[in-house]
Amino acid sequence: MFALRVLSRKNVTQPTARLLKNSNRLFMMQGRTSVPQASLLLNRFHSTTATEQEELNDSTANNKDHHAVVSTFDLFSIGVGPSSSHTVGPMRAAKIFITDLKEHKVLDKVASLRVDLFGSLALTGVGHGTPEAILMGVEGESPDKVETSTILSRVKDIETNKSIRLDGTHRITFDYEKDMVFNYFKTLPQHPNGLRFCAYDKDANMVATNEYFSIGGGFVVNAETQLDHGENVYYKQINEKDAVVAERREQDVAVVSLPFRNSEELLAVCKRENMTIAQVVFENELKWSTPEAIREKLLKIWNTMDDSIRNGVMASPDEYLPGSLRVRRRAPRLYNKLLKGLYGGPLNSASGGYNASHISTGKEEEQALSQSTPDTSNTQYPLALSFLPKKPKKKFVLPALDYLSVYAIAVNEENACGGRVVTAPTNGAAGTIPSVLKYYLEFISDNPERDVMEFLLTTSAIGMLFKRGASISAAEMGCQGEVGVACSMAAAGFTAVMGGSVDQVENAAEIGMEHNLGLTCDPIGGLVQVPCIERNALAAVKAIAAAQLALNGEGDHRVSLDQVIETMRQTGVDMMSKYKETSQGGLAVNVPLC
Structure with missing residues (x-):
């Protein structure tokens, strides 16, 4: 390339x-x-x-026919903070x-x-x-x-x-x-x-x-x-x-099993094939990886997310984030307060007071996994139906929002310190998706492995739509392109693992972004700290609220996800550059550094 x-x-x-x-x-x-x-x-x-410009325009026009599918493992990648x-x-x-x-x-x-x-x-x-x-x-x-x-x-x-x-x-x-x-x-x-x-x-x-x-x-x-x-x-x-495939650029259209360009096409594919969104994404991933490799990579992504939460809540409560703002870590103190009420005692780092949600990917448990993992020798199309069976509908209980906030803050404090995080879909928005998934695994899940796969594959599909239809760059879209997209993705993933229909998943994603439209990127001092960290916590709460609204509805709604994505793109184009990750406007100029 x-x-x-x-x-x-x-x-x-x-x-x-x-x-x-x-x-x-x-x-x-x-x-x-x-x-x-x-x-x-x-x-x-x-x-x-003029001739060269015409060729360029023709090439751009041709690109509009390209589908939205990119690999989940390009959208979610393990990296280093503070910004993707x-x-x-x-x-x-x-x-x-x-x-x-x-x-x-x-x-x-x-x-x-x-x-x-x-x-x-x-x-x-x-x-x-x-x-x-x-x-x-x-x-x-x-x-x-x-x-x-x-x-x-x-x-x-x-x-x-x-x-x-x-x-x-x-x-x-x-x-x-x-x-x-x-x-x-x-x-x-x-x-x-x-x-x-x-x-x-x-x-x-x-x-x-x-x-x-x-x-x-x-x-x-x-x-x-x-x-x-x-x-x-x-x-x-x-x-x-x-590269997984050396000439991916030329081969994409040919090799993708179930292509889609927008949410309308994605829903049509799901209904035509009688598949969930996660199953569609899984089926596409099979063109580049084996089922076992897909599972292993998804669990590795989640385990890295879980590690970033753990590192954030287990850090010293007296530690300051790097930079001139002198922002003290909050996640350790907040988590300590939660544990006092849940376990009857303060956080004890020596005894490992963190409830890890790691899922093993090692070969030492192959025998045990074989009992719960579908037979991969079954080549009946589509194979995703075997690995990700459709979920029964679950009853929804209003979550403990304190946990969502702590988990999101923990990840973004790790990100601010330059620690290891997962781009979800960016580093600046790295805390929203892990916090929602962590909450679900701890309080609701009855099959963590499959729920992780369902959640991440569903969220990645929504991320693909935003990447193609607008952007996931705050320098182009403002923070609506990062935290807003993460909120939309998390809402869709949570709705999916709660057993929502594909229409309800699309509805949740639409609600998640609709109420983040126009969100500016104005980091104080150019640091990914204020207001970025709190925005992730609030986006996690918004994602759960969006999922709740969608699950309580029938999936029919006036505004579509495609319309919201296009609105987000137009809003980002119209937004002044000082509000797009330049630290030349907003809080960045109205909050003194000293």
Whole structure:
């Protein structure tokens, strides 16, 4: 997807459409190309002739026919806080750039590196941990594997020694103050979250450059791929070797069993096939993974969510979140109060006073699992019906909202500290879905494993619809694109595991977003703390309320989910940029930092 293109000096001087067409690729420079020349070259690629623009429009129009299906495991991914668009995406982009250098055997030629951040990445990057994430990506780390406890010390060493190791092996000069450039008042045309990498040799000649865009949820695209949100590309791969299917872009339409572009089509598929939303998603996942692999990955996602809750509630109540706001952790104290009433005593960390909801994925329990897991040798279509039988309707009792709030706050405090969380669908909204699922498992569930699968697959379907129909990036949509989407997803998932019909699930998702429309993203000090943490708690409560309204109805309603998604998109387009993750408006300017 991020293929390389080698350019000779002759190529560099030719203003051809062929060069423009390949502007998404990593440009390899040969000969003495000065920095001004390189900048001119990059700027040239942002201009198009009438013919080229017509080709671009045709391509965009074709993308509108692409279905909404992306993998659940691209929508939910394990990463590092505090932001999927500002931390996970940039780390992934940096690793992609370095991996490309390595694969084209020019890594050893690089003597220095310059990183330019644009738009929202520049304005709120420091508070969101963007520079630290990029440096880790340059050193070869990935969001799901980097040891979070070592990031700050490693960044400090890079700043002190004025050097960095590309891919963890090749040490080059890197002066953070000069080579990490924040373009506060510039935005690249494709997306507000833009960044550019430029690699130079020992004589200051440019070796390679590329631009990337972090579009929310950890997804990374570049100039060509950022054409339309309906385009079906799996952007989270680092290189083709890591892809589940190497040519996913060309094969998606052919391999997806049950495609859908919007909620109307999703409901039609469910009714035509007599399947739940989770079963439809499961059936599509079978094209890329085995049933056992799907189960294992879903449980791994949940176990990571559960760990993030546990780490949040078991932290020291006297600990402060990083940054200038001096916000103290609240989840440990709130959880302690809850345990006093439930267990008759205070939280005792020494005895592990957290009620873990881990679900084993190990082979040591294969025999026990075989008794409850369907026979996978049964190839009768659709296989999802065997793994995810339809649920009987359950009685609903008003939940203990205190638990929802504590769980959501715990996850987002971990996120604010740069801990391990799951993008759900983003890091800024990482607490809403886990808190709702945790509540259900603790107080209602009678089959945790299948409920986790049902919940996550249902929520992912709703997330796919928002990603295609609008965006899950706060830099484009404001916080309605993150916390609002998470609320809608959680409401749908909760309705599904409570035994609601597909119409009731769609209704719950619609209610969840309808009452988050217009929600702005105005983080104080550029930190993912205030108001982000509390917003997740309130979104979890809203999700349960939305599910309750839907379950008490018959599924028929005046406003459809598709209409709400389109309204959200229009609202995001109309919203002023100061309310879209720039910290230039709202609470960010009305609440003093001192």
